[in-house]
Amino acid sequence: MKLKLILLAIPAFIMLILSISFFSARTTLDRSINQLVIGSIGDASYLNPILAQDSASSDINSFVFNGLLKYDKDLNIVGDLAGSWQVVEGDKPVIAFNLRKGVKWHDGVEFTAEDVKFTYDAIMDEKTNTVRRSDYELVEEVRVLDKYKLEVRYSEPFSPGLESWTIGIIPEHLLSGCDINTAEFNRYPVGTGPFRFKEWISDEKIVVEANEDYFEGHPFLDRIIYRIIPETSLSEIELLTGGIDYSNVYPHQYDRMRQNPYLRVYTHLSLGYSYIGYNLENSLFSDRRVRQALTFALDRKKILDYCLNGRGKLATGPFPNQMWYHNPQILPYPYSPEKAKNLLAEAGWIDSDGDGILDKGGKPFKFTLITNSGNDIRRDIAVLAQRQWREIGIVAVPRLYEWSTFINTYVNPRNFDACILGWSLGVDPDQYSIWHSSQIKDGFNFISYRNEEIDRLLVSGRREYRKGKRRAIYHRIHKIMAREQPYTFLFVGEALPVLSKKFFVVEYGERGKKDFHPVKIAKGGLMYDLIKWYVPRRAVVSDR
Amino acid sequence: MTKYVLKRFLQCIPTLFGITVISFVIIHIAPGSPIGMQLNPKTSPKIVEEMRKNYDLDKPLHIQYFLWLKKLFSGRLYSFKDGKPVLQKIRERLPATLILNITSILLIFGFAIPLGVFSATHRYSFLDNLGTLLAYIGISIPGFWLAYILILGVVKLSGMPVLGMRTFAVEGLRFLELALDRIWHLVLPSLILAIGGIAGISRYMRSSMLEVIRQDYIRTAYAKGLTEDEVYYKHALRNALLPIITIFGFLIPGLIGGSVIVETVFAWPGIGRLAYQSVLSRDYPTVMTIMTISAFLTLFGTLVADILYAVADPRIRYGTK
Numbered sequence: 001m002k003l004k005l006i007l008l009a010i011p012a013f014i015m016l017i018l019s020i021s022f023f024s025a026r027t028t029l030d031r032s033i034n035q036l037v038i039g040s041i042g043d044a045s046y047l048n049p050i051l052a053q054d055s056a057s058s059d060i061n062s063f064v065f066n067g068l069l070k071y072d073k074d075l076n077i078v079g080d081l082a083g084s085w086q087v088v089e090g091d092k093p094v095i096a097f098n099l100r101k102g103v104k105w106h107d108g109v110e111f112t113a114e115d116v117k118f119t120y121d122a123i124m125d126e127k128t129n130t131v132r133r134s135d136y137e138l139v140e141e142v143r144v145l146d147k148y149k150l151e152v153r154y155s156e157p158f159s160p161g162l163e164s165w166t167i168g169i170i171p172e173h174l175l176s177g178c179d180i181n182t183a184e185f186n187r188y189p190v191g192t193g194p195f196r197f198k199e200w201i202s203d204e205k206i207v208v209e210a211n212e213d214y215f216e217g218h219p220f221l222d223r224i225i226y227r228i229i230p231e232t233s234l235s236e237i238e239l240l241t242g243g244i245d246y247s248n249v250y251p252h253q254y255d256r257m258r259q260n261p262y263l264r265v266y267t268h269l270s271l272g273y274s275y276i277g278y279n280l281e282n283s284l285f286s287d288r289r290v291r292q293a294l295t296f297a298l299d300r301k302k303i304l305d306y307c308l309n310g311r312g313k314l315a316t317g318p319f320p321n322q323m324w325y326h327n328p329q330i331l332p333y334p335y336s337p338e339k340a341k342n343l344l345a346e347a348g349w350i351d352s353d354g355d356g357i358l359d360k361g362g363k364p365f366k367f368t369l370i371t372n373s374g375n376d377i378r379r380d381i382a383v384l385a386q387r388q389w390r391e392i393g394i395v396a397v398p399r400l401y402e403w404s405t406f407i408n409t410y411v412n413p414r415n416f417d418a419c420i421l422g423w424s425l426g427v428d429p430d431q432y433s434i435w436h437s438s439q440i441k442d443g444f445n446f447i448s449y450r451n452e453e454i455d456r457l458l459v460s461g462r463r464e465y466r467k468g469k470r471r472a473i474y475h476r477i478h479k480i481m482a483r484e485q486p487y488t489f490l491f492v493g494e495a496l497p498v499l500s501k502k503f504f505v506v507e508y509g510e511r512g513k514k515d516f517h518p519v520k521i522a523k524g525g526l527m528y529d530l531i532k533w534y535v536p537r538r539a540v541v542s543d544r
Numbered sequence: 545m546t547k548y549v550l551k552r553f554l555q556c557i558p559t560l561f562g563i564t565v566i567s568f569v570i571i572h573i574a575p576g577s578p579i580g581m582q583l584n585p586k587t588s589p590k591i592v593e594e595m596r597k598n599y600d601l602d603k604p605l606h607i608q609y610f611l612w613l614k615k616l617f618s619g620r621l622y623s624f625k626d627g628k629p630v631l632q633k634i635r636e637r638l639p640a641t642l643i644l645n646i647t648s649i650l651l652i653f654g655f656a657i658p659l660g661v662f663s664a665t666h667r668y669s670f671l672d673n674l675g676t677l678l679a680y681i682g683i684s685i686p687g688f689w690l691a692y693i694l695i696l697g698v699v700k701l702s703g704m705p706v707l708g709m710r711t712f713a714v715e716g717l718r719f720l721e722l723a724l725d726r727i728w729h730l731v732l733p734s735l736i737l738a739i740g741g742i743a744g745i746s747r748y749m750r751s752s753m754l755e756v757i758r759q760d761y762i763r764t765a766y767a768k769g770l771t772e773d774e775v776y777y778k779h780a781l782r783n784a785l786l787p788i789i790t791i792f793g794f795l796i797p798g799l800i801g802g803s804v805i806v807e808t809v810f811a812w813p814g815i816g817r818l819a820y821q822s823v824l825s826r827d828y829p830t831v832m833t834i835m836t837i838s839a840f841l842t843l844f845g846t847l848v849a850d851i852l853y854a855v856a857d858p859r860i861r862y863g864t865k
Contacts, residue, residue: 003781003859004773004777007656007657007658007661010658011654011655011658012649014651014654016653017727018727018731019726020724021724021728021731022728022731023726024721024725024728025726037712044626045625045626045627046626046627051627051850053582053584056581095846126594126598129595129599130584130591130597131582131584131586131587131591131595131626132587133588133591133594134586134587134590134591135586135587161645180623181598181627182622182627182629183627184627186627186628187628201636201813202633202636202637202813203813203814203817203818204708204709204811204813205712218734225712226811227712227813228811229707229708230807230808230811230817231808231811232808233692234695234707234811237696237699237703237707238697238707240699240703241699241705242705243705243707243711243712244712248819257585272836373679402576402824403581403824404576404581404824404825404826405576406576407576407580407581408575408577408580408803409575409576409582412580421583423585425585431585432584433585433586433588436587441589442589443588443767444583444585445700464664487612490857538651
C-alpha cells in the first residue's frame with residue numbers, strides 16, 4: 001500500500017513545486033535599473049586585448065581597456081591614452097606619443113610609458129599566442145623617453161601601423177614574469193577603461209562596473225552585463241521580454257523589432273562585404289571576360305533583397321561603400337544576361353551541342369561553388385547564383401562544408417573552383433594581405449590574383465601617410481578591381497543593432513543642467529559615447 | 545562480489561586507454577585546425593607557424609598524445625581557445641549540467657514508473673490507449689522543435705523570461721524568490737530533456753509489469769486471497785522494477801554528457817555546449833578531456849548497472865562458480 005502512495009505522491013509533489021515556481025515567477029521586469037544588458041551569441045575567450053580574437057572578447061576589452069589611440073564616432077583616429085601624437089615622416093618614420101598624465105589602472109597603480117613598451121614586447125614575443133604580431137613587424141624600436149613620452153620607429157613607412165596602436169594596453173606590474181597565454185589575468189582583467197571587470201560566469205554572463213575614476217569622467221551607467229545567448233532567435237525573445245537591452249539582429253527580424261514600442265532599431269553599413277571568389281589558377285576563370293560575364297549574369301539586387309531583405313548596398317569593389325577610400329564613381333554591374341552571353345561567346349564559350357550548357361573545346365562550363373555550412377545567407381546566395389547562372393548555360397554545383405574543414409581542406413590549400421565568403425575589414429584601407437601577389441603562396445590571396453599594377457599600388461598605399469594621396473591610390477585600386485572582377489563583389493550588409501528606448505545620452509547644457517538625448521548612431525556604431533548613457537527613472541514611464 | 549567488482553574495475557583501464565588513443569587519433573585526423581580559424585587578413589602565415597609550435601601541433605602524433613596525458617595528470621592542460629585550465633572549464637559547467645540532468649531524471653522516474661504501472665494494471669482501457677498514443681508522440685517529437693514552441697508559447701502568453709539559469713535585470717530578490725526563480729528556469733529545459741525518457745521508460749515499465757503479472761506466483765498470490773492492490777504493489781512491482789534499476793546505471797554517463805540541443809536552446813551554461821563549441825573550434829585538449837571523462841563514466845555506468853542488478857535480484861550472482 002505504501003508503495004502505491006509513494007508512486008502517487010512523487011509526481012504530485014513535483015507538479016506542486018513546478019506550479020508554485022510558475023506562479024511566483026516575475027512576469028514584469030524592472031525596466032528602470034541603470035544598467036545595460038547586452039546579448040551576445042558567443043562567450044568571450046581572453047579578456048586580454050593582445051590575445052583576443054573573437055568579437056565577444058573584443059567587446060568586453062573595449063570597456064575595460066584603452067589603446068593609445070582610438071576611432072571616434074566618424075572613424076577618425078583620435079588620441080585615447082595618448083593625449084597627443086605626431087607622425088614624423090621619412091624613410092624611417094617615427095610616431096611620438098605624449099601620454100595622458102595621472103591615468104590609473106583599476107587597482108590604483110599609475111599608467112606609464114613602460115606599460116606600452118611591455119604591451120609591445122609581449123606581442124612580439126614568439127611564445128605569445130597572438131595574431132596581432134604581423135601589425136608590428138615593421139616596428140624597429142619602441143623607445144621610452146620618460147614616464148609620459150615614447151617613440152615608435154618603423155623600419156620603413158607603414159601607414160596602417162597607426163591603427164595598430166588602438167590595441168588595448170595591458171599593465172606591466174600585473175603581468176611581467178608570468179606566462180601570458182595562461183595567466184589568471186586573462187580571466188580577471190585590470191585595465192584603464194571606463195568600466196572595471198567584476199565577474200565572469202562561463203557561458204552565462206560577464207559583468208563590468210562603472211569606473212568612477214575614469215579619466216574622461218565617471219560613466220553614468222552603473223554596470224554592463226554581457227549575457228551569452230547562443231541562438232539569435234532566442235535573443236529576439238529576450239529583447240522582447242526585456243531580458244536584454246541590446247543585441248544585433250538579422251534583417252528578417254528588423255520589421256518585427258521595429259513594431260515593439262520599447263525598442264529602437266538602428267542601421268549602419270558594416271565594415272566588410274560578401275563575395276564570390278574565383279580560383280584564378282583554374283583555366284575556367286583565367287579570362288577576365290568570363291569573370292565579368294559571371295557578374296553580369298547575377299541579379300545581385302535580387303540576391304540582396306532575398307538574403308538580407310534589401311538591408312545593404314551592392315558592392316562595387318573591395319572597399320565598403322561608406323568609407324572615404326571607396327570610389328563613388330564606380331557603379332555596380334547591371335544585371336544583364338545578354339551582356340554576359342556576349343562576353344562568354346567572345347571568350348569562346350558557346351552552346352555548340354545544344355544541351356543548354358555552354359562549352360568550349362568539348363568541355364562544358366561546370367564548376368563547384370563551395371561555402372561554409374551554418375550560414376544561411378551564404379547558403380541562399382549559393383542556391384540563387386546556381387539558378388541564375390544556369391539560365392545562361394553555366395552549371396555551378398553548390399557544396400557546403402563545416403567551417404574548419406572548409407578553411408583548412410578547401411580554401412587554404414587552394415583546392416576549390418569558386419567560393420562564397422565575406423571579409424570583415426579594419427578601418428584602414430590596406431588590403432595587402434588579400435590582393436598582393438606575394439600572398440598567393442600562403443597568405444589570404446587564396447584566389448591567386450596577380451596584377452603588377454595592383455601590387456605596386458598596394459605597396460605605395462601602405463607607405464603613404466597623407467589621406468588625400470592614399471585616397472587617390474585606393475580609388476585607382478577600386479577601379480582596376482571593378483574591371484578585373486577577381487571576385488564577384490556581392491554586397492555590403494547593414495548591421496542592425498537594437499537598443500531599448502530606456503537609454504538616453506546625458507549632455508550638460510547651459511548652467512550645468514542635465515539634458516537627455518536619445519542615443520544616436522554614427523559611422524562608428526552606437527557605443528562611441530557609452531560613458532554618457534543613462535537610464536532616467538521618469539523617462540521610462542513617459543515612454544510607455 | 546568484491547573480487548568481481550575489483551576485476552571489472554581493472555578491466556576498465558585498458559579499455560579506457562584504448563578509447564583515448566582512438567579518439568585522439570580521430571580528432572587529429574579529422575579535417576580542420578585550431579589555428580587560423582578566424583580568417584583574419586591580418587594573420588600572417590609566419591604567425592600561424594609560430595602558434596602551431598607553441599601548441600606542440602608540429603610534433604608527431606604519438607608525442608602529442610603523451611604530452612596530453614602528462615599535462616592532464618599534472619593539471620597543466622590548457623584550452624587552446626581561451627588558455628584556461630581544461631579541468632577548471634569543465635568544473636565550472638558541471639553544476640549547471642548536473643542540476644539539469646538530475647532534475648530531468650527525477651521527472652523521468654517520478655512520472656514514468658507510476659504511468660507504466662497504471663497502464664499495466666488498466667491494460668487496454670481508454671486511458672492505457674491514450675497513454676500509448678502520447679508515449680509514441682513523446683518518443684518521436686523532436687526536442688528542439690518542442691522547445692521552441694514551448695518558449696514562444698510561454699513568452700507570448702505570460703511574458704515570463706525562460707532562458708538561462710536565472711532571471712536577469714532584477715534586483716533585491718529574497719532567498720525564497722531566488723530559489724523559486726531558479727526552479728522556474730529549470731522547468732522547461734528539464735521537461736524537454738525528460739519527455740523522451742518519460743515516454744520510453746513508462747512503456748518499458750508497462751511491459752515489464754505485464755510480464756510479471758503473468759507469472760505463476762502472482763496467480764498463487766491471488767489464490768491466497770490477496771486484494772488486487774496487495775498483489776500489484778507488494779509482489780509484482782518489486783520484480784517488475786528490476787530491469788528499470790539497471791537502466792539507472794546507464795544514465796550515469798548522460799548525467800555529465802549533457803545535451804547540446806537543450807543547453808543551446810535554453811542558453812544553459814552546461815558541458816554539452818562546451819563540448820560542442822570545443823569540437824567546432826578544434827580545441828583538442830578540451831575535446832579529449834571531455835571525451836575521456838564520458839568514456840570513463842560510460843564504463844563506470846555499466847559496472848554500476850551490473851552491480852545494482854546483482855544487489856536487487858538474488859538470482860544473479862557474479863564470480864562464484
